[in-house]
Amino acid sequence: MPGLTPENAEPLLRAEGLYKHLYQPSLAFWRARQPRTILRDIHLSIQPGERIGLAGVSGAGKTTLLNLLLALNGADAGSITCQGRPVRPASTRALRWYRRLVQYIPQDPASSLDPRMSVRELIREPLVRLSVEGHHGRRIDEALDRVGLDQKFLGYRPGALSGGQAQRVAIARAVALRPRLLLADEPLSGLDLPVRAKVMQLFNDMSRLDDTAFLIISHDLSVMPRLCERTLILHDGAIIEDRPTAALFGAPEHDHTRALVRAAHPDLAIMMPAPAANASYPVA
Amino acid sequence: MSTASVGVSPSPALRPALRALVPTLSRLVTLAAVVVLVGLLPWLSGRDPALSILRARAGDQNPTAEALDSIRAQLGLDMGPWEKLGHWLWGLMHGDAGVSWISGGPVLPGMLQATGVSLALMLAAMLLALVTTMALCVTAVRRGLMGEPAPTSGALGATLTALPEFLLAALLLVIFAAGLNWLPPYGWGEARHMILPALSLGLPAGGLMGRLFSDGLTASFSERWVATWHVAGFGRRRIALAVLKRTLPSLLPQVGLVIVGLTGGAIAVEQVFSIPGLGRATLGAASAQDLPALQTGILLLLAIAVVLGGAAGLGRTLLLGRTLRAGAVPVTRHEPHHGRWQWVVPVAVALLLVIIIVAGIGRDPLASNYLRLQPPSLDLPLGADGTGRDILARVSHGALSTMGMALLVVSITFVLGVLIGLMPRLAAGPIEVTNATPPVIAGLLVAGLMGPSASGAILAVTLVSWAPLAAHTAALVTEVQGQAHVRITPMLGVGRWRLLSRYILPSVIGPVFRHAMLRLPGIALALAALGFLGLGPRPPAPEWGLLLAEGIPYLERAPWAVLVPALALVLMSILAVSLSSLWRRG
Numbered sequence A: 001m002p003g004l005t006p007e008n009a010e011p012l013l014r015a016e017g018l019y020k021h022l023y024q025p026s027l028a029f030w031r032a033r034q035p036r037t038i039l040r041d042i043h044l045s046i047q048p049g050e051r052i053g054l055a056g057v058s059g060a061g062k063t064t065l066l067n068l069l070l071a072l073n074g075a076d077a078g079s080i081t082c083q084g085r086p087v088r089p090a091s092t093r094a095l096r097w098y099r100r101l102v103q104y105i106p107q108d109p110a111s112s113l114d115p116r117m118s119v120r121e122l123i124r125e126p127l128v129r130l131s132v133e134g135h136h137g138r139r140i141d142e143a144l145d146r147v148g149l150d151q152k153f154l155g156y157r158p159g160a161l162s163g164g165q166a167q168r169v170a171i172a173r174a175v176a177l178r179p180r181l182l183l184a185d186e187p188l189s190g191l192d193l194p195v196r197a198k199v200m201q202l203f204n205d206m207s208r209l210d211d212t213a214f215l216i217i218s219h220d221l222s223v224m225p226r227l228c229e230r231t232l233i234l235h236d237g238a239i240i241e242d243r244p245t246a247a248l249f250g251a252p253e254h255d256h257t258r259a260l261v262r263a264a265h266p267d268l269a270i271m272m273p274a275p276a277a278n279a280s281y282p283v284a
Numbered sequence B: 001m002s003t004a005s006v007g008v009s010p011s012p013a014l015r016p017a018l019r020a021l022v023p024t025l026s027r028l029v030t031l032a033a034v035v036v037l038v039g040l041l042p043w044l045s046g047r048d049p050a051l052s053i054l055r056a057r058a059g060d061q062n063p064t065a066e067a068l069d070s071i072r073a074q075l076g077l078d079m080g081p082w083e084k085l086g087h088w089l090w091g092l093m094h095g096d097a098g099v100s101w102i103s104g105g106p107v108l109p110g111m112l113q114a115t116g117v118s119l120a121l122m123l124a125a126m127l128l129a130l131v132t133t134m135a136l137c138v139t140a141v142r143r144g145l146m147g148e149p150a151p152t153s154g155a156l157g158a159t160l161t162a163l164p165e166f167l168l169a170a171l172l173l174v175i176f177a178a179g180l181n182w183l184p185p186y187g188w189g190e191a192r193h194m195i196l197p198a199l200s201l202g203l204p205a206g207g208l209m210g211r212l213f214s215d216g217l218t219a220s221f222s223e224r225w226v227a228t229w230h231v232a233g234f235g236r237r238r239i240a241l242a243v244l245k246r247t248l249p250s251l252l253p254q255v256g257l258v259i260v261g262l263t264g265g266a267i268a269v270e271q272v273f274s275i276p277g278l279g280r281a282t283l284g285a286a287s288a289q290d291l292p293a294l295q296t297g298i299l300l301l302l303a304i305a306v307v308l309g310g311a312a313g314l315g316r317t318l319l320l321g322r323t324l325r326a327g328a329v330p331v332t333r334h335e336p337h338h339g340r341w342q343w344v345v346p347v348a349v350a351l352l353l354v355i356i357i358v359a360g361i362g363r364d365p366l367a368s369n370y371l372r373l374q375p376p377s378l379d380l381p382l383g384a385d386g387t388g389r390d391i392l393a394r395v396s397h398g399a400l401s402t403m404g405m406a407l408l409v410v411s412i413t414f415v416l417g418v419l420i421g422l423m424p425r426l427a428a429g430p431i432e433v434t435n436a437t438p439p440v441i442a443g444l445l446v447a448g449l450m451g452p453s454a455s456g457a458i459l460a461v462t463l464v465s466w467a468p469l470a471a472h473t474a475a476l477v478t479e480v481q482g483q484a485h486v487r488i489t490p491m492l493g494v495g496r497w498r499l500l501s502r503y504i505l506p507s508v509i510g511p512v513f514r515h516a517m518l519r520l521p522g523i524a525l526a527l528a529a530l531g532f533l534g535l536g537p538r539p540p541a542p543e544w545g546l547l548l549a550e551g552i553p554y555l556e557r558a559p560w561a562v563l564v565p566a567l568a569l570v571l572m573s574i575l576a577v578s579l580s581s582l583w584r585r586g
């Protein structure tokens, strides 16, 4: 499906025809293992500076897709390219260039921080490991500044941080690399409302100031209008919508999207027109 | 979701299905290697039994060259090593384990009968160990359920663990059979025959498991989710069950080891109580150099151990498999605990040991300067042994040699265990097979090859003692790899070495070191057991196991000859265990 930007611009990240199957171990070992398709025919392109939301109910395959895009797992079919270069699971060294360009904000920031390291060591780790050039101390200060954390936290260990602070450290760790694209898996779930608002503001600022692209995953559609100019709906392993957020909220094409929108904005959904019938997609 | 592998693992290009096969291949290769080693034993030992067999069969026949040659041809001794190995394997597959070099009769039927006896003894011991374990965990569970988990002192568990099977067996024999006349001293076939052997075998195992479980349960009870469950009003029974389920997977490998260790302990116990079991038969075969019987005995003992170890591994996979895949194993945080009293026990015990060593180090451990079994006096504080040697001097010199040997073994095995445990897939086979080899069996093998000696005992104990530590390391590595902060490392560009040294080792070294220290008394006792069974240092070396063995015939007349070395072993065990709980603060 085409994105919003002109066709001639080279996308930052492009995925074409991705498939992922899961071979579930059958309970009886003599039976053949039945493959289950978790992702089917995923096409996706992300332009520089673009903010994209990826929504879908739990189990839709969001995390699986993310792991493919991060080159942590390999796809069973299809290809991923970043600025024209192929991306697939490889050694740490071979993927350094990609890790500098594309970074990740984990779902549970507190447990993704090594309890033995100080905040300074945590943020410096990828700078050193990915051979980032330049003054690391300055980058660390900058990153802290960007996420709005005081310098005094540099000596803290994760155990002494609150949930919101830990999330900021996780973001700072990614941001210090000045990536072109940030992939975030449910970055807001687990945060209380005031912190949530602040982190959303932070994402908006970063996108505006640094021209960083975002792919934000959420099972909750209500964050999309505030964060993302484009929203993708993943349902049962397939992308069923890929449109500007406003258009999507205004006129969802699928029953499933409609249900998601209704869950996020009850008042809005009541006034919504009936969805356009789409015969190609079986509605559950 | 990513499964970052560490250490020597197959290249990423290797298909996942193939990678999953590596442990199985490793197991098969190791088992094959052990079977080949056992099969080559007669050839490796280079002994010629023709003369002794001739004597056994026809004492009056002249040992002519023809007669000897015909016996050699009959036994296949004239074959080359590989031909002989093939012959032996072919026979095994057809239920023929060869003929005894002593009696000339087939080896297998008797050994199988003895196996049944040993299995019955081990089953009884396991039940007893289970009861002991539960009794030792009562405090940990009670405190945990009251919401204030605290490590129990474990002194009782440590003492039980410290009691070597052969010492316990001998003590029980003398107290309940010879002294009180309550139970028969030896024999087999009735339930009352089984009580003392099962106690000697089951109590040390139960002590070790009790310690491991009360430690593990306390750690699990200290986790945050337990407090949450308390607040949420879950029932005590439900919380206790959940804590047990959380604790079991990381302990199952060690429980497997304890159970497997029973096969080794059974050898000493069967020896003391004259039980016609597999261990005693194999020990007899080793001392008589009846290599076909020794080969069969070792194979059967290993088979029992492999099956038991495999069962424990299967249990762990079933309990943990799903959780690991989902990456949801919570981090166990060991809260440091402080207390001045903790220093009291190790300092007091160390002081006692130092006093014994200092008091006896200037005295002569080898000269028979006193009367036989001379009782303790001012001049001779701990009495004299059966040949009039100064027991104080012997225990003092023995302390240095036994502790030195044990420390050497522990250091080597700690390093080996951690290194090998970092490659869980490749090491799966060697770990399981050496785990399944109690030190006494390794001692039998080494002694069969090189003859009994101190270095042979060290080699034998080292050969099999790294495995529990490697298994523990491997289990911890798998757990650590499931934690979120480790699973994110590929994104941070953390390479294999850094992952190992900075992320995985720090979580692993501590518990494994503690485990290694916990095993120090066990290793000292394994060395002592080899000495006791005549597979270690030769007399008149002042080695603790030998000292005990030499003292046991006089236990009624001169109890000091046994009690002094026994007490010394118990002291050292308590020292090691209490030191390792102090170390946990780090």
Ligand SMILES: Nc1ncnc2c1ncn2[C@@H]1O[C@H](COP(=O)(O)OP(=O)(O)O)[C@@H](O)[C@H]1O
Residues within 6 Å of the ligand: A022, A038, A056, A057, A058, A059, A060, A061, A062, A063, A064, A065, B001, B325, B326
């Ligand atoms: N390791 C795994 N084992 C078994 N099933 C899995 C595994 N990973 C993902 N799945 C299945 O794949 C589907 C997609 O999962 P996931 O990508 O985590 O969904 P989401 O992140 O959208 O909630 C789910 O149905 C889930 O059950």
Ligand SMILES: [Mg+2]
Residues within 6 Å of the ligand: A062, A063
């Ligand atoms: Mg998910």
